[in-house]
Amino acid sequence: MTVIIGLEIHCQLTTRAKLFCGCSTDYRDDPPNTHTCPTCLGLPGSLPVLNRKAVEYALKVGKALNCSIPEEAEFARKNYFYPDLPKGFQITMYDRPLAVDGYLDIEADDGMEKRVQITRVHMEEDPGRLVHVGSGDRARYSLVDYNRSGIPLIEIVTDPDLRSPKEARRFINTLRTTLEYLGVFDGEREGGLRVDANISMEGGNRVEVKNISSYKGVEKALTFEITRQRNVLRRGLTVERETRHFLEARGVTTSARSKEEEHDYRYFPEPDLRPLRVKDWFDQIVLPELPAARKLKFIENYCLSPTHGATLSGELICANFFENVLKYRPENIKFNQLVATWIADTLLGELNYRDMSLNKVPPEYFRELMEVLIKNEITDKAAVEVLRIMLDEIFHNKNLEDPRAIVARLNLGKAGGSEFGPVIREVVEANPAAVKDLRGGKNEALNYLVGQAMKRTRGRADPKELARMIREAIRLKEAAT
Ligand SMILES: [Zn+2]
Numbered sequence: 306m307t308v309i310i311g312l313e314i315h316c317q318l319t320t321r322a323k324l325f326c327g328c329s330t331d332y333r334d335d336p337p338n339t340h341t342c343p344t345c346l347g348l349p350g351s352l353p354v355l356n357r358k359a360v361e362y363a364l365k366v367g368k369a370l371n372c373s374i375p376e377e378a379e380f381a382r383k384n385y386f387y388p389d390l391p392k393g394f395q396i397t398m399y400d401r402p403l404a405v406d407g408y409l410d411i412e413a414d415d416g417m418e419k420r421v422q423i424t425r426v427h428m429e430e431d432p433g434r435l436v437h438v439g440s441g442d443r444a445r446y447s448l449v450d451y452n453r454s455g456i457p458l459i460e461i462v463t464d465p466d467l468r469s470p471k472e473a474r475r476f477i478n479t480l481r482t483t484l485e486y487l488g489v490f491d492g493e494r495e496g497g498l499r500v501d502a503n504i505s506m507e508g509g510n511r512v513e514v515k516n517i518s519s520y521k522g523v524e525k526a527l528t529f530e531i532t533r534q535r536n537v538l539r540r541g542l543t544v545e546r547e548t549r550h551f552l553e554a555r556g557v558t559t560s561a562r563s564k565e566e567e568h569d570y571r572y573f574p575e576p577d578l579r580p581l582r583v584k585d586w587f588d589q590i591v592l593p594e595l596p597a598a599r600k601l602k603f604i605e606n607y608c609l610s611p612t613h614g615a616t617l618s619g620e621l622i623c624a625n626f627f628e629n630v631l632k633y634r635p636e637n638i639k640f641n642q643l644v645a646t647w648i649a650d651t652l653l654g655e656l657n658y659r660d661m662s663l664n665k666v667p668p669e670y671f672r673e674l675m676e677v678l679i680k681n682e683i684t685d686k687a688a689v690e691v692l693r694i695m696l697d698e699i700f701h702n703k704n705l706e707d708p709r710a711i712v713a714r715l716n717l718g719k720a721g722g723s724e725f726g727p728v729i730r731e732v733v734e735a736n737p738a739a740v741k742d743l744r745g746g747k748n749e750a751l752n753y754l755v756g757q758a759m760k761r762t763r764g765r766a767d768p769k770e771l772a773r774m775i776r777e778a779i780r781l782k783e784a785a786t
Contacts, residue, residue, distance in 0.1 A: 306538075307507040308531055310473050311465035312523075314480065315458050316490050317431065317497045318362045323455035324430045325353030325396065330456050333495065337436075337450035345455035347391030352577050359457035360403075362489040363428050364587050366459055367404030369483050369595060370423045374587040378403045378427075380575035388449050389433035397429035397460075399572045403581065410597070411479045414469055421476055422464035431456040434496075453496075465503065470527035473502065477523055478619075482596045485621040493662075504530050506538060510546040514558050517551045526551040530558050599624055603645075607631070608638045613645040616653075622663050623648070629668035630675065644675050651689065655696055665699050674708040686764035687717040717765055725758070725766055729774045732757045733782065740779055751775065 323330055326344035343351035367374065381399035404426040413419035433454040437444035461480065467473045477500065484490035491497055499518050504527060505511040512534070517526050529551075534544045549558040594602075600618035603609045609617070617627045630644050652671070656663055674695070678688045691711045698705050712718055732754055733740055742750035751772055758771045 306535065308468055309465045309505050309507060310467035310469075310527060311503040312461075312463045312467065312473060312476065313501040313503075314461045314463075314477065315431075315499045315501075316461070316484060317494065318359055318457040318459060318489050319491050319494075320356055320358045320362060320457055322356055322358075324356050324359050324428070324457035325455055328455065332452035335452065337448070337452060340452040341454070346451055347393075347454075353396060353575075355578060356457060359428065360581065360583065361586075361590075362457070362487075363403055363426065363459050364583060364590055365487045365489055365592065366461070366484065367407065367426045368587065368590050369487055369592055370404070370407035370409055370426060370461070372404035372407030372423060372426055374404055374584045375401065376582065376584060377401060378581040378583065380428075380578045380581075381572045382575050384571045385569075387432070388447070389435050389451075389454070391433070391451070391454070395430060395432060396575055396578070398427035401580070402427035403583070404587075409476070409479060409483065411472070411476050414472055419466075419472070421466045424462040424464050426459055426461050429458050429460060430454070431458050465505075470524040470531070473527055474520065474524040477520060479596070481520070482619060482621065486593060486595050486599075488593070502527055502530075504534070506531075506534050506544070509534065509538065510544045512544060512546065513548045514551050515548055515561065517553075519553065522551060522553050525553075525556050526558060529556060533558065596624075603627075607641040607645075609642065609645045613642075613649050616649045617645060623653075626663050626666070626668055626671075630672045632672070640675065640679055643679055644672075647671075647675060647678075647688075651692065655692060659696060659700050661696065661700060666696070667705070670695060670705065670707060677708055677712060681719065683712055683717055683719055684764055684767055686759075687712070687719070690715075690717060690764065717763075719765060719767060725762055725771070725774065728758055728761045729771070729778045732761065733775065733778050743779065744783075 317330075320330060322328065323340075323345055326342050328340045328342050328345055330340075332340040344353060364374075378398060379401040380396050381401075382394040383397050383399070384394040386393055402425040405424070407423035407426070408420050409423060410418050410420050431453050433449055433451040436448045436450060438448060439445040463476070467476060477498075481490070481492045481498065485492055496518060498520070499516055500523050502514045502517065502523065503511050504514065512530060514526050514530055517523050530549070537544050545560075548561045550561045551558050596618050600614045603618055603624075604611055604614040616623070618624045627644065627648055630648075631641060648671075652666070653663070656666075674688060674691055677683055677691075678685070683691070691708050694711050694715075695705060695708065697703075706714070736754060736757065739750045739753050743754070754775050755768050755771050758775065759766065759768060762771075
């Protein structure tokens with residue numbers, strides 16, 4: 306049974322002021338209702354004044370999503386009553402959106418590139434936020450916070466082109482990266498992205514799952530909904546056309562209400578705002594480098610593997626960090642590849658483990674560590690140790706030592722063979738059984754002996770060099786007996 310998914314994605318734009326008034330959008334750490342004015346409180350007599358920057362951001366999004374721009378776009382009133390909407394209507398766009406008919410290429414389930422059509426992009430204002438006091442259905446009362454009221458949103462609507470929850474998640478990730486590259490969106494902001502998903506089995510009724518507010522939530526909600534719809538069909542029943550809510554904590558969707566029809570909203574053109582004629586403006590917009598171009602540059606100019614190219618370009622801060630470490634000198638291919646490997650395979654994991662953001666790590670320190678490593682002054686194992694010490698220092702807000710100082714302080718520099726002579730003799734003496742196995746041709750015994758020697762040299766010696774020295778010591782011992 307083919308699964309058919311279309312998405313409506315609401316993203317908060319990172320303008321400094323709200324969409325129709327001068328109130329600051331930077332409200333997240335502030336007390337409720339401190340970023341408000343008569344306009345975003347919907348008081349009688351207040352009028353909206355359109356934020357030019359928000360239009361510019363929305364146009365950038367339209368351009369990056371390969372849309373075209375109709376001659377005129379128009380704001381409309383969507384009328385409904387809800388306590389988070391003090392005007393009794395939301396200013397949005399209805400039949401005359403800002404941008405239409407675009408596309409975004411993503412990686413499909415089979416690993417091939419897939420083009421997802423974008424139906425439309427339009428602008429609207431965010432409503433306020435209700436805080437329910439008490440839990441779920443048993444909340445005793447609700448509080449309303451209008452700090453969010455009037456934050457500029459764009460809504461991006463896709464055609465029903467997606468075929469699995471994983472694909473939907475990948476679409477959202479690709480979109481997020483694109484918007485971050487444009488500098489119009491901050492994916493780390495709590496509540497900055499909300500998704501409504503339309504989902505049906507081929508030939509069946511469409512169900513809308515509302516207000517999914519996390520990246521992981523999209524995949525979970527869709528997976529649950531597919532199983533639910535399949536079970537309904539298996540019992541010989543029909544899937545109702547309805548709106549459902551996703552309860553993130555329980556990972557389930559529940560029936561909300563029968564879906565309103567569009568005419569219930571009594572849309573009409575917003576009389577307090579002029580139509581937008583922005584086609585010329587749109588044509589003049591120059592986009593920054595977008596993720597696909599950066600990935601290509603990483604692979605072709607910096608000679609990274611396609612996997613590393615995708616990983617490092619897949620997040621703006623990661624891509625910037627990588628290039629800052631290289632200092633825009635991409636001619637040293639070996640160094641580029643070393644840095645890419647260490648960021649992708651080690652650094653990101655260590656950060657994840659500490660729940661730290663990459664932008665806390667000064668690129669010049671990481672660069673120095675990579676230089677020490679490529680000059681063969683320390684082993685891989687010692688480099689991991691130095692990196693962990695640096696990250697712990699950053700995590701605990703201690704003075705950050707430079708990598709060379711850590712290497713010197715802990716005596717982690719790669720040591721020459723002669724220094725390890727006594728250690729090797731000790732290991733050979735202490736493990737007669739393994740030595741005997743090795744002499745009998747069991748090569749895995751050598752790994753064991755090298756491991757023992759590594760332990761005693763605290764990872765400062767090159768394992769290959771140790772192996773050579775162990776064989777040599779055994780040969781000498783044999784010759785002596
Ligand atoms: Zn305001």
